Amino acid sequence: SQKIEQNSEALNIQEGKTATLTCNYTNYSPAYLQWYRQDPGRGPVFLLLIRENEKEKRKERLKVTFDTTLKQSLFHITASQPADSATYLCALESDYKLSFGAGTTVTVRA
Amino acid sequence: SAVISQKPSRDICQRGTSLTIQCQVDSQVTMMFWYRQQPGQSLTLIATANQGSEATYESGFVIDKFPISRPNLTFSTLTVSNMSPEDSSIYLCSVVQHYQETQYFGPGTRLLVL
Numbered sequence: 325s326q327k328i329e330q331n332s333e334a335l336n337i338q339e340g341k342t343a344t345l346t347c348n349y350t351n352y353s354p355a356y357l358q359w360y361r362q363d364p365g366r367g368p369v370f371l372l373l374i375r376e377n378e379k380e381k382r383k384e385r386l387k388v389t390f391d392t393t394l395k396q397s398l399f400h401i402t403a404s405q406p407a408d409s410a411t412y413l414c415a416l417e418s419d420y421k422l423s424f425g426a427g428t429t430v431t432v433r434a
Numbered sequence: 435s436a437v438i439s440q441k442p443s444r445d446i447c448q449r450g451t452s453l454t455i456q457c458q459v460d461s462q463v464t465m466m467f468w469y470r471q472q473p474g475q476s477l478t479l480i481a482t483a484n485q486g487s488e489a490t491y492e493s494g495f496v497i498d499k500f501p502i503s504r505p506n507l508t509f510s511t512l513t514v515s516n517m518s519p520e521d522s523s524i525y526l527c528s529v530v531q532h533y534q535e536t537q538y539f540g541p542g543t544r545l546l547v548l
Contacts, residue, residue, distance in 0.1 A: 356535055367526050367539035368477070370435070413476060415537075420465055420530055421492075422537055424476040 326351040328416060330425040337404055338433055345399040345428045347414035352423075354416040357390055357397050362411045362427065371412075372399075404432045436461055436529050438540035446546045447517055454513045455543045457527030462507035465530040467537070468500070472523045483510040483527075517547045 331346035347357070356375045360368035374381045374390040374397065381388050387400040401408050411429045415422040437460040447453050457466065466483040481489040481502055489502035504510040514521050524542040531538075 358537070360539075365542075365544070367542045370536050370538060373536055417535070420535075420537070421467065421479055421482065422477075422528075423479070426476045 326423065328352075328414065328423060328425040330412075330414060330428045332428055333426070334429045334431070336431045336433065339404060339406060341404055343401040343404050343408070343430050343432070345401075345412055345414075345430070347397040347399065347425055349395050349416055352395070352416050352418070354418065356417050357388075358415045358417065358422065359386075359388055359397075359399050360413045360415060360424075362413060368413055401430070404430075406432045406434050408432050435536070436463060436531055436538050438527065438529060438538060440525075440527060440540040440543050442543060443541065444544040444546075446548060449518050449547055451517055452513055452515045453517065453545060454511050455525055455527075457510045457512070457540055459508045459529050461531070463529040463531050466504055466510045467528045467530075468502060468510070468512045469526045469528060469539075470523045471526065471542070477526065480512070480525075483512075514545065517545075519547045521545065522547045 327350045329348045358373045359371045362368045372388045374388045385402045389398045409431050411427040413427045414425045439458045441456045468480040469477040471477045479492050480495045481491040483502050483504040485504045501513045526542045528537045528539045
């Protein structure tokens, strides 16, 4: 069966450090993978999309890698700030439909 | 990116009743989807809303329980029928714009069934 696993439910880090989140999947062959941020009581906000033929993508302090051999994506938040505190979701695409991981809640301490 | 609004933003309903949720987009979009997010859980796709035809439902979701309409390229509704407390969730619509892969989400409708 298809499965998407995000490394941990919660991640607590000190401001200025790098947060690294993991997304592993099985029995998928996605053309691309997306990362979203979700704040309490709000809908997910799109952050980054990485295609199967791309190894890495960056956007400001965010970096995503995608290894289709390992079936894994890593999501990095560098120089983290308290405003980065949120739940981060990875999502795999199949025919434009998204399947989501359970999410990792990041808390950045000042 | 598309601007998506949902009505109502939240509601409290009695069991056995039905609620219709509206999703409005500020531009024409290729695809529209409805998701559910149960308390403390991630998002689960309910169905793809097809313009001018019946929605395509995912396993575990049926039309009688979640009828969906999409009369045009900017608007869709989801009805949660004969509600029970287990239907208490956040319901979200999402869209994909022409020639893009990114999916954008509405703010969600928070539903509590008593």
